[in-house]
Every structure is written in structure tokens, then in C-alpha cells.
Amino acid sequence: MPGPRRNELFRTLWIELAAHEAAEERYLYCELLLDDRGLHASRDALADHHKMDEIVETLKSRDPDARGWMNTVKKLSKELHDHLREEERIFFQLAGKILTKLQKRTLAIRYRRNYLVMHAKYEDESR
Numbered sequence: 554m555p556g557p558r559r560n561e562l563f564r565t566l567w568i569e570l571a572a573h574e575a576a577e578e579r580y581l582y583c584e585l586l587l588d589d590r591g592l593h594a595s596r597d598a599l600a601d602h603h604k605m606d607e608i609v610e611t612l613k614s615r616d617p618d619a620r621g622w623m624n625t626v627k628k629l630s631k632e633l634h635d636h637l638r639e640e641e642r643i644f645f646q647l648a649g650k651i652l653t654k655l656q657k658r659t660l661a662i663r664y665r666r667n668y669l670v671m672h673a674k675y676e677d678e679s680r
């Protein structure tokens with residue numbers, strides 16, 4: 554795959570990732586941190602996000618045609634898939650127990666709103 558195409562796909566991916574992370578940290582993990590039962594899981598999730606961000610920064614600073622770029626992408630893919638599995642199997646199950654119905658509804662609305670704002674912001678910044 555040629556470099557410009559790689560770059561475009563990578564841009565789509567990191568914008569999606571960054572917008573989702575920001576909104577999820579603000580409107581899910583922040584709330585879970587406030588409950589003793591959610592402390593460990595939310596720290597774990599934020600650490601995963603941070604790890605992925607660092608890989609994204611490395612990829613941004615390097616030429617997509619350079620040797621090793623695709624290996625770093627694979628590393629990101631693995632981190633991401635591991636994280637998604639952990640969220641679905643553990644963190645979201647726990648959130649289901651900790652949060653009330655009303656909290657879930659309110660947080661979901663705020664999450665969606667902030668996700669869109671952050672998506673537009675990163676979209677702008679990446680031009």
C-alpha cells in the first residue's frame with residue numbers, strides 16, 4: 554500500500570481513537586474513578602489509552618514508507634484489540650453494576666456530544 558494511502562487511513566484511525574478516548578475518559582472512566590469498586594479498572598483503562606496514544610505519536614512522527622512503520626501499526630492494533638476485549642469483558646460489566654440507570658443515560662448523551670466535538674477538533678487540527 555502506498556504511503557499517502559497509509560497516511561490517510563492512519564489519520565482516520567487516530568482521529569477516531571483520540572475522539573473516542575477523550576469522551577470515554579470524561580464520561581465513563583471519570584465517573585467510575587469516583588466509586589471504590591471502579592478505581593482499579595479505570596486506572597487500567599486510562600493506562601491503556603495512554604499507551605496507545607504514545608504509539609500513535611510515534612507513528613505520526615515517522616514516514617509511513619519507512620521500515621518498521623507497519624510493525625508499529627501492528628503493535629497499536631494489538632494494544633487496541635486487547636483493550637477493547639478488556640473493556641467489553643470486564644470494564645463495561647463493572648460499569649453496568651456501578652452506574653445507575655439515570656447516570657448511564659446522562660453519561661451516554663454527554664459522551665456522544667463530546668465525541669462529536671472532539672472528532673471535529675482533531676479533524677481540524679490534522680489539516
Ligand SMILES: [Fe+2]
Nearest residue numbers: 577598602640
Ligand atoms: Fe477505552
Ligand SMILES: [Fe+2]
Nearest residue numbers: 573577637640
Ligand atoms: Fe472504548
